Amino acid sequence: MSTIHEIINNNFISVAMIIGIAIMILENRKENPHGTDHIAVIMVLLSVIVVNTAMKDWYMESVYDPRHSYEGDSIKTLLYLRSAIEHILFPMIAYVLLLLVAPVKKKYIIFIPEAVLIVEEIINLCGTKIIFHYDNHLEYHDDLLFLLPYFVGMLYLLLLIRYSIEFIKKKQMSKGFTVIFIVFLTLFECYLEAAYIVVDLMDEIVALDIIIYYFYLVAIYQSEMKIQLRTKELELERSKRQLTISQIQPHFMYNSLTSIIYLCDKDTKKTKNALIDFSKFLRKNLEAMSRQSVVDIKEEIDHTKVYLSLEMLRFEDELDVVFDIKDDEFELPQLTIQPIVENAVKHGINRSESGCGTVWISTEETEDSHKIVIKDNGAGFELDSLKDLDDSHIGIANVRKRLADECGGELIIKSVPNEGTECTIIIPKELGNEDLGN
Structure with missing residues (x-):
């Protein structure tokens, strides 16, 4: 010792x-x-x-x-x-x-x-x-x-x-x-x-x-x-994005095919043009599985126009669409605008008492953000029902999540029953420049 x-x-x-x-x-x-x-x-x-x-x-x-x-x-x-x-x-x-x-x-x-x-x-x-x-x-x-x-x-x-x-x-x-x-x-x-x-x-x-x-x-x-850990989180997030896109695609395909089937017996030429639009639409969604997570706003607008051209075949004169694009120099998560427009047509215009209406799509630049507004004068709904969204509204939840994850953006929804719905997408400039695509 x-x-x-x-x-x-x-x-x-x-x-x-x-x-x-x-x-x-x-x-x-x-x-x-x-x-x-x-x-x-x-x-x-x-x-x-x-x-x-x-x-x-x-x-x-x-x-x-x-x-x-x-x-x-x-x-x-x-x-x-x-x-x-x-x-x-x-x-x-x-x-x-x-x-x-x-x-x-x-x-x-x-x-x-x-x-x-x-x-x-x-x-x-x-x-x-x-x-x-x-x-x-x-x-x-x-x-x-x-x-x-x-x-x-x-x-x-x-x-x-x-x-x-x-x-x-x-x-x-x-x-x-x-x-x-x-x-x-x-x-x-x-x-x-x-x-x-x-x-x-x-x-x-x-x-x-x-x-x-x-x-x-x-x-x-x-x-x-x-x-x-961060890499795994990003990989998991990318997997979720792919899952999100795969969840949205069936809705696109179903609505588009329904419109084309509806048109087949009426006008062969329009059917041919509709099939061309549908192929463009389908190609866009398939590409979304492997492409970068963000796209130019112009591309999103073009994609939305293709969707609306298919929907307008079914609605004919019952659906009116107004574009007011003042800001087209920014990027946003892909497949952001179209799902919201789809909800406006499917759950707003289609369910209104008259079965017809207008969808307004506008963009503008503010001091610290880019803003997209999608508005309709359709059926509207109670905002409390947002927390109980069913599968038919899954696009809203997906868009909101992808906006938050990919660019720090947000989706603000205002709606009044029997008056219509207004969805505002806000993408902060600073976060958008730094984080988009990460």
Whole structure:
């Protein structure tokens, strides 16, 4: 227990940071952000270094006797092993961090400097002292290749800087500057130790580096999850749009075919023209399944005119249509006007007491929006009935939803029984410019 107490007491900050990293990894184990495995490996390596250093500190403070000669003593061999492990693991952490940060393809080639260091440390441990040695009183001394561990670690740090510059060039600013900050922090700590301003802070700095980058990984993961969620939402929304269009099409086809059937026995030439209009109409609705979600207002008006030409075959002189197009320089969700006009004809004019009437279609531009008004003098209805729309009114609900989803627009309906209905479509200019087609 006393040994554990000494380890924690002498390395409290390092131990606390390692525990913090472990808690963060456990907390995010289900999400498992990219790079968590590398962070876990670094945490293990850092833990080994902390315990390794703490055991030496404990021995030197509690057991070591400067008057005793340790020649041939096993503790001297253990100190050699301890120093070799420390020399190997710090560059190893930098190597794993490099694998975590950068898209390294030739991992084995980049490992060569670390492999050379491991071989040299084994040689130093088992035979010729070329990196460091301990004298009989366990004093540490540098030898010819004493800078090799620092050189290998510095090489990996320079590679990190190189990749971080590439990240910045690729506009991955947050990643690039995060890596640069980590490298700067590590190099600054090396300078402080070389100048004897601080001593033995590398463990804490490495732990801090890992915490910083792990927070970055978690932030990136959360950002990616938001993007994926938004993408799924958009895909779902597009599926709903396609479903919406497929729901509207049967109404179009039914009404058009009814008009053509009604005309067949009366006028062959008109029937031919009606079939041409119907083919145009059908083609438009089939194209709507694969085309962009918004179209020019002129195209919507033309499509509505084709529909009305078919309906007027059945109504003949009982249906009058008036167009007043003052604004024709904007876009709106496809199949927006026609379903409302269809409702005006089917549920307004057709159900009026006289069975005849007029539909007015107008557009105008206001300071902050484009406005479309579809008005009829048909049967009208109680507005409270809108919340109980049946399948025959499904076009209204679809248009309202698509306006809101695709351009932030709205559909305002006013109606008075036996007087008529007025539907106003408002498309905000700002939202229309930014969001249409997204």
